[in-house]
Amino acid sequence: MTITKPAPPAAVHSTPDDKGLRGGALSLISSTVLGVASTAPAYSLAATLGFVVVLIGARAPIVTLLAFVPMLLISFGYKELNGIDPDCGTTFTWAARAFSPRTGWMGGWGIVAADILVMASLAQIAGQYVFLLFNDHGIGDQANSIWILLVGILWIVAMTVICYVGITISANIQKVLLGVELTMLVLLSVVALVKVGTGSAPLGHLTPALSWFNPFGGSLRSFVNGLTLMLFIYWGWDSAVSVNEETVDRRVAPGRAAVISTVILPAVYLLVVMSAQSYAGLGTKGIGLGNPAHTGDVLSVLGGSVFGTSGPGSLLTHLLLLMVLSSAAASTLTTILPTARTTLSMAAFEAIPSAFGRVSSRFLTPSVSTVVMGGASIVVYAVMNYISAGAVIADSVTSLGVLIAFYYGLTGLACVWFFRRTLTHSVRNLFMRGVLPLLGWALMWAIGGYSFEQDWGPGSSFTSWSVPGTHWRVGGAFLLAAGSIVVGLVLLGIYGPMSPRYFKGRTLAAFPEAGGPGDPSRAGR
Numbered sequence: 001m002t003i004t005k006p007a008p009p010a011a012v013h014s015t016p017d018d019k020g021l022r023g024g025a026l027s028l029i030s031s032t033v034l035g036v037a038s039t040a041p042a043y044s045l046a047a048t049l050g051f052v053v054v055l056i057g058a059r060a061p062i063v064t065l066l067a068f069v070p071m072l073l074i075s076f077g078y079k080e081l082n083g084i085d086p087d088c089g090t091t092f093t094w095a096a097r098a099f100s101p102r103t104g105w106m107g108g109w110g111i112v113a114a115d116i117l118v119m120a121s122l123a124q125i126a127g128q129y130v131f132l133l134f135n136d137h138g139i140g141d142q143a144n145s146i147w148i149l150l151v152g153i154l155w156i157v158a159m160t161v162i163c164y165v166g167i168t169i170s171a172n173i174q175k176v177l178l179g180v181e182l183t184m185l186v187l188l189s190v191v192a193l194v195k196v197g198t199g200s201a202p203l204g205h206l207t208p209a210l211s212w213f214n215p216f217g218g219s220l221r222s223f224v225n226g227l228t229l230m231l232f233i234y235w236g237w238d239s240a241v242s243v244n245e246e247t248v249d250r251r252v253a254p255g256r257a258a259v260i261s262t263v264i265l266p267a268v269y270l271l272v273v274m275s276a277q278s279y280a281g282l283g284t285k286g287i288g289l290g291n292p293a294h295t296g297d298v299l300s301v302l303g304g305s306v307f308g309t310s311g312p313g314s315l316l317t318h319l320l321l322l323m324v325l326s327s328a329a330a331s332t333l334t335t336i337l338p339t340a341r342t343t344l345s346m347a348a349f350e351a352i353p354s355a356f357g358r359v360s361s362r363f364l365t366p367s368v369s370t371v372v373m374g375g376a377s378i379v380v381y382a383v384m385n386y387i388s389a390g391a392v393i394a395d396s397v398t399s400l401g402v403l404i405a406f407y408y409g410l411t412g413l414a415c416v417w418f419f420r421r422t423l424t425h426s427v428r429n430l431f432m433r434g435v436l437p438l439l440g441w442a443l444m445w446a447i448g449g450y451s452f453e454q455d456w457g458p459g460s461s462f463t464s465w466s467v468p469g470t471h472w473r474v475g476g477a478f479l480l481a482a483g484s485i486v487v488g489l490v491l492l493g494i495y496g497p498m499s500p501r502y503f504k505g506r507t508l509a510a511f512p513e514a515g516g517p518g519d520p521s522r523a524g525r
Contacts (some may be wrong), residue, residue, distance in 0.1 A: 020359035035240030035261030038334030042327035050295035067230035073440030077415035079255030089345025110407030119377035123152030160374030184323035189275035204281035228401035242338030405448025412441035
């Protein structure tokens with residue numbers, strides 16, 4: 001009798017300790033590239049700078065620097081936590097072990113909700129820039145064009161396929177895209193500043209001044225709202241930690257990559273913000289950054305003026321458009337990657353249906369999680385585009401600040417609680433595991449809470465909703481943020497009771513490095 005060996009399954013079910021991902025696929029450099037690329041510097045600036053200038057005027061540079069501070073503080077928390085528990089679920093896993101599985105569940109949901117919301121904006125920018133790249137401004141300048149919607153959907157599909165095929169391919173593509181992006185941003189900034197210095201900048205340009213770095217003298221509400229928006233341009237470096245199980249030296253390299261990513265970003269952002277503000281000015285007409293006609297995309301207009309539209313200038317202008325397009329591509333990839341790994345980890349810990357824990361036996365990537373992330377993004381993008389493409393998508397960017405502040409802050413707080421028994425063991429422990437992450441948590445939640453309260457009114461949003469039977473009008477950004485939280489709570493009610501047996505006896509208090517029973521310093525106690 002002949003025994004036929006069965007073919008390998010199309011997918012395998014993951015477990016917390018062995019999810020089936022391709023270990024050691026990424027180096028420290030690749031991981032850092034993912035961290036920087038996931039923030040999408042060009043896209044983030046194109047989508048945010050105009051709104052920030054409208055809110056706080058010439059103080060955009062100081063807000064750019066201040067928004068970096070809580071991000072750096074939280075990155076230390078990520079580094080310390082990853083050093084003892086390199087799980088791709090990051091906030092979900094760490095908060096579940098530090099506090100409770102339900103708290104961790106909401107932390108994981110914060111990541112998923114923020115990533116799905118931002119995909120609409122990424123797809124919209126990508127769709128518009130494809131047409132602008134080929135000089136079709138008739139379509140590219142129409143936010144509600146059906147053609148932009150279709151291209152945006154195809155864009156999400158293409159990026160989802162790349163993420164499905166493999167982490168190594170995604171990382172190599174990121175290196176090329178990030179190289180183009182940073183080169184063009186620096187070139188644009190240098191040329192703009194040279195023109196300002198030589199007096200060839202357009203009417204309305206400004207000379208850089210120390211007053212740009214004064215955080216006082218204006219509305220506190222506007223300043224905090226501007227700070228919240230600037231958190232958005234730094235958001236995403238945690239992607240470097242989300243791929244920790246696929247990185248060489250998974251306990252050390254991902255954390256280092258996260259910190260390095262946050263340090264690289266402020267230098268790039270400050271250069272671009274100062275050069276754009278100097279060259280274009282703050283006017284509400286022409287190329288002024290305060291012009292509402294291009295508030296949601298300042299770089300395409302700025303590039304045409306800085307480089308020109310003929311000869312070499314035309315080539316550079318199109319390279320700038322390609323840069324924003326590549327930035328959106330990079331961010332789309334690195335938005336799908338961490339979300340798929342978060343849900344993979346949640347499934348492995350039995351916090352959501354087990355299907356999300358399936359890993360492709362061929363590509364060693366999350367299969368169901370990746371596909372569902374792409375599909376959910378398409379649905380949300382199509383709905384937003386149908387309602388009001390430009391307005392609702394712009395409000396989705398504003399609402400992200402609350403979600404980002406929530407799960408980043410939760411990670412910082414979890415770090416302090418994890419290591420509470422070891423904080424007094426050394427000065428390093430006190431600051432790296434205690435003081436700095438705790439300060440990061442306080443700043444994140446203070447900014448997020450204040451922004452959430454301010455978003456209630458219609459003044460901070462492009463859309464609003466009238467509460468039936470009252471004179472209240474609620475801002476669209478508030479509705480999106482609150483709606484995301486409510487959906488998360490409903491899903492928590494459904495999946496929260498699922499027995500998270502893998503967490504039983506696996507709190508970080510049991511880890512020796514966190515002061516658990518195996519900690520040498522506890523000997524004899």
